[in-house]
Amino acid sequence: MRNTILFILAFFVFVDFTTGQQTDSTKVYKKKVLENAEVDLLMSLYNQDGVHSPVNGGIGTEKLVDGTPTITISIPLSDDDVLTVDAGISAYTSASSSNINPFRSTPVYLKGASLTNTVTTLTGASRGGGTVVVPTPNQTIVGYVPIGTPWLASTGASHADKNKAVHADISHSSDSRNFIVGSNVSYSKEYDYTSYGFGGNLTGLFNEKNTEIGLKGSVYLDTWKPLYPTELREYMDYGAATFQSQGYFNGVKILNQSGVQTTAYMPSAFKPWDSKGRNSYTLSFFASQILSQKLQVALFFDLVMQEGMLSTPYQRMYFADKPNYYIGSASDISIYTSPLNEHVYQLADDIERLPTSRYKLPIGVRMNYYINEMFVLRSYYRYYIDNWGLKANTVNLDLPVKLNQLFSVTPSVRWYDQSQADYFGPFETHLSTEKYYTSDYDLSKFTSMQYSMALNYTSITNSFHIGSLGLKNFNLKYSYYDRNDGLKANIFSVGVKFVNNY
Numbered sequence: 001m002r003n004t005i006l007f008i009l010a011f012f013v014f015v016d017f018t019t020g021q022q023t024d025s026t027k028v029y030k031k032k033v034l035e036n037a038e039v040d041l042l043m044s045l046y047n048q049d050g051v052h053s054p055v056n057g058g059i060g061t062e063k064l065v066d067g068t069p070t071i072t073i074s075i076p077l078s079d080d081d082v083l084t085v086d087a088g089i090s091a092y093t094s095a096s097s098s099n100i101n102p103f104r105s106t107p108v109y110l111k112g113a114s115l116t117n118t119v120t121t122l123t124g125a126s127r128g129g130g131t132v133v134v135p136t137p138n139q140t141i142v143g144y145v146p147i148g149t150p151w152l153a154s155t156g157a158s159h160a161d162k163n164k165a166v167h168a169d170i171s172h173s174s175d176s177r178n179f180i181v182g183s184n185v186s187y188s189k190e191y192d193y194t195s196y197g198f199g200g201n202l203t204g205l206f207n208e209k210n211t212e213i214g215l216k217g218s219v220y221l222d223t224w225k226p227l228y229p230t231e232l233r234e235y236m237d238y239g240a241a242t243f244q245s246q247g248y249f250n251g252v253k254i255l256n257q258s259g260v261q262t263t264a265y266m267p268s269a270f271k272p273w274d275s276k277g278r279n280s281y282t283l284s285f286f287a288s289q290i291l292s293q294k295l296q297v298a299l300f301f302d303l304v305m306q307e308g309m310l311s312t313p314y315q316r317m318y319f320a321d322k323p324n325y326y327i328g329s330a331s332d333i334s335i336y337t338s339p340l341n342e343h344v345y346q347l348a349d350d351i352e353r354l355p356t357s358r359y360k361l362p363i364g365v366r367m368n369y370y371i372n373e374m375f376v377l378r379s380y381y382r383y384y385i386d387n388w389g390l391k392a393n394t395v396n397l398d399l400p401v402k403l404n405q406l407f408s409v410t411p412s413v414r415w416y417d418q419s420q421a422d423y424f425g426p427f428e429t430h431l432s433t434e435k436y437y438t439s440d441y442d443l444s445k446f447t448s449m450q451y452s453m454a455l456n457y458t459s460i461t462n463s464f465h466i467g468s469l470g471l472k473n474f475n476l477k478y479s480y481y482d483r484n485d486g487l488k489a490n491i492f493s494v495g496v497k498f499v500n501n502y
Helices: 002-023 230-238 330-335
Strands: 038-049 064-076 081-094 104-110 140-147 160-173 179-190 193-206 211-224 277-290 295-308 326-328 344-346 357-370 376-386 391-398 407-418 446-458 469-483 488-500
Touching: 038 469, 140 326, 326 330, 330 344
Parallel strands: none
Antiparallel strands: 038 064, 038 488, 064 081, 081 160, 104 140, 160 179, 179 193, 193 211, 211 277, 277 295, 295 357, 326 344, 357 376, 376 391, 391 407, 407 446, 446 469, 469 488
């Protein structure tokens, strides 16, 4: 593969060099690749809900709200070189990830002198047991007991986080503008995950720029700071012999399936990860061809290899061949998998376990057809396969409609269908004897539809100004996403592009 890349690079350079030699005797004006600096501002708001949270082992709320402001600045460094820097923050609140620690406190009240000896004295805001009764005026709170449910968000620190990311790309175009070479670096960070990336790309234009061929490579070197579910973290920190009498579990009642207090809970299948790295390597190829004045087609494929910690360390697993244990109210055990359950949470047997390597191969084709001055049809198909047994098909159709010289609208629809990965099983269906297991419905069999509508404003003259910045483009888009496993989402986005006219 390395020799192939070097050959393509050498070929592009040779073609560009010989073309340049032929035109050296006639000096012509060379237009800048980018005339003026451009600034793109993008804001998107995403919210979803569903009933298959992987943090809760495949059941429970999937409520999530994510706001992502992003700024992209493109700067011409010379006639041939352009620097592009984009930075953004993804700030989200997630009911699902909040349940890494699902337990919240509910008060225990002293109801008269007759209960004095039946209520346990508690020593922490979320510790202990006791008798929970309905409060009446003048009752005294003598402590708190922990309760939880996969159907409500916890209020712990993991319910919200921010992902901060920055990406820088520099591209160089040859004098003939038939050869482009680029390189990029990137960095992103959130509380439990850090990513460093770098890559490069080569693009060649042939046949009077009617044919375009490109090759791109990228590497991402990522590191987890593993967060484990509360019960498994305590088992890891204190050991099998004493974890139920120290730390979080000190004084906390653990219940069996019958609602009877027990000390039998022992998540011995759990072992923390030794390796915390996740590396991804991607090699992408694309070719585009203008076949006529109205038709353009493009073909592309990616080769992706991932290695390292490909599991998510805080996603719980529950085994069908192991007893169930709970913290909270015994009365809700019988309705545990129902949204009516508000007061009990099942303790995990282990975390998600997946292979430490994965190979992906997406292959796609794109076709754009100019119907007339008002309509353009853009179509896209992709087939995906990987070595985890997952296969998928994607079809996307856009129909931009030009309303006048400034405005256009674009309705679009996207259909997606995938098979089930080899290691997926719903809540409490895996066996403890299996090597790999997950209840993440992103790896299940499902079909989804996404419907979108976008309004676009484009000005050639940039007549509207804010200081030295002229408005070049404004885009407003709404999308509705519907998955047949119950996940639904709304996506709002607005984008503005300014050009520095001075």
